[in-house]
Amino acid sequence: RPTLFEVTAWDADGGIPSGSQAVYEVAAAGQQHVPLHERVGGSFVGQVRVRSSESNGRVLGVTRVYPRTGGRIGTIALITPTALDRCDDVPDGGGSSSSSSSSSSGSPSSSSSGSSSSSSSGSSSSSSSSSSSSSSSSSTSGSSSGGSVQCQATTLKDAGACRGIKIGSPIWELDDPSVTSVARREFNVQTMTTYWMITEKSRGAFDFALADRMIAFAEANAMEVHGHPLVWADDLQVLDWVKALPYAEAESVLRTHITKIASRYRGRVAAWDVVNEAIADDGSGFKPSYWFRALGENFMRIAFETAHAADPQATLLYNEYGLETNVEKFVQARDTLVRLRNGGVPIDGIGWQLHSKVDEVLSPTYPLARRMKTMSDLGFVNYITELDIQIPEHTPEQLERQKQAYKKIARIFLGVERRGYFQTWGTADKDSWLNWWIGIPTWPLLFDDNVQPKPGFYGVLEAFREGAPWHDDPLAGLYRLQHRSSGLYLHQYFDVNNSGVGGVALNTAWWSQLWELYPVGGSNYRLRCRWGGRNLHATGVAVGSPVTAHDEVADWTSQQWQLELMSDGSYRLKNVGTGTYLDTVSSSSHDAVVKSSNSTSTSQRWLLQRAD
Structure with a gap:
């Protein structure tokens, strides 16, 4: 679009002299933000605020200018208008907006922390300026990030424009x-x-x-x-x-x-x-x-x-x-x-x-x-x-x-x-x-x-x-479970006569020791071995009952576990069905059979090591 934008650049961490600012005019189309970055940031982190005469001076967007890497121009990431609605009445002065205050540390990762989400960032250096212009020119009533301002778009491109995508x-x-x-x-x-x-x-x-x-x-x-x-x-x-x-x-x-x-x-x-x-x-x-x-x-x-x-x-x-x-x-x-x-x-x-x-x-x-x-x-x-x-x-x-x-x-x-x-x-x-x-x-x-x-x-x-970003369960993922006492790993090692049941023991790191931890409701989780897809299963309520890897049965609480975080960063795994904890017969043998126990022994402590 031919409209010119007034761009005010100010310091975030030494990019330009403290308290000073510079004003440039750049077209909404094209990639004029590249020379702008050269003037604002150099090897530093800066802030850029954009206003347009078409919006009666309302803030349209703020970009974060990242440092150079390897001698090349750094990324300019768009922080889109939902995060900036609170900045509309900020004076034109250089460094005092609520957006910039959240990034006064100069850390590239912190400048959106005071806004509604980290999802409101950007596109590439070649498309961020156009994302800004497309969101401002969209026929929708939405913003380009977050869900705090409703978007009424009826087409994919207009809905994406609400979010700068x-x-x-x-x-x-x-x-x-x-x-x-x-x-x-x-x-x-x-x-x-x-x-x-x-x-x-x-x-x-x-x-x-x-x-x-x-x-x-x-x-x-x-x-x-x-x-x-x-x-x-x-x-x-x-x-x-x-x-x-x-x-x-x-x-x-x-x-x-x-x-x-x-x-x-x-x-x-x-x-x-x-x-x-x-x-x-x-x-x-x-x-x-x-x-x-x-x-x-x-x-x-x-x-x-x-x-x-x-x-x-x-x-x-x-x-x-x-x-x-x-x-x-x-x-x-x-x-x-x-x-x-x-x-x-x-x-x-x-x-x-x-x-x-x-x-x-x-x-x-x-x-x-x-x-x-x-x-x-x-x-x-x-x-x-x-x-x-x-x-x-x-x-x-x-x-x-x-x-x-x-x-x-x-x-x-x-x-x-x-x-x-x-x-x-x-x-x-x-x-x-x-x-x-x-x-x-x-x-x-x-x-x-x-x-x-x-x-x-x-x-x-x-x-x-x-505009609501997805949030995973913070514990869900692929893990190796390392036995705290021995340093060995929870391992499925065989299938008993093709019966759908695998033995579980400790061993050194193999790919059959990868376990998917996933929520099943409340604070309960299942542990599914990546090799074969079987679930960690407590076979009985008696102390010392074997723990196996069993084909999934949806309503078996004996295949559900609760994780108790210990002071040393390890976890105890409590079986929902039996009330006993994941334990071992011996922590010295590579063939130590995993069983359940209701003691408070340190042999029940497991370190969850992410593998994804």
């Missing part, structure tokens, strides 16, 4: 008016696909016909553009002519391909998936793709640095599937991105594909919120890039569960401090990639085969209208 999907069906009309009405961002097998089928012969059509549609309908991907690091997606290249030519071919695409759309793509799906599913490292075989981990550096050189203003993402459910893969991806960024690689954020099943999402131990928070706290912007949620059958019950799953993910996203786009992987069920990938219908999207809204559509709409 852009919503969209790739639109491949450009010749299907039923899809394009829905996209125009509901979306304000589109994924433009630039797969290598389409854009460069043979060396040097580039074909941009599809990408050009997709970006033209987006621009004609005021949608931002998310590009996907510049390199797909999986040999199933690497063309034969590329795999036949001598390794000595790999870097040149990779740089040429990325430069050709990213420079063609320079300034028109807000965010790029630079590298797609490079991490091995077992978390052991990178997949042994051609790019990794030829260049090692350095292919990541080459890809991101080349993309940044070709389009310096674009937000650069690593995009991956399975991070929300595969803890080993998540840890590997997290550590890899941190290591590369600390080495100066220009990685701005992470794309969460979230190809999901409804049972996974609705599980009380679904770890997405915690893992997104981890990446946000590490300074990465979180994008949802390819969301779809499969259901096993097309029934009213399953469609309602799908609605709740979509709503849960949208609410999780509301609670993420550094966030970008919220995108599904397709518009209507009839066009879902899962139809040919799996070969059976799974009805995973927000619109049905007739491109009509499904309950899942209303789940997302409700989540953004209500």
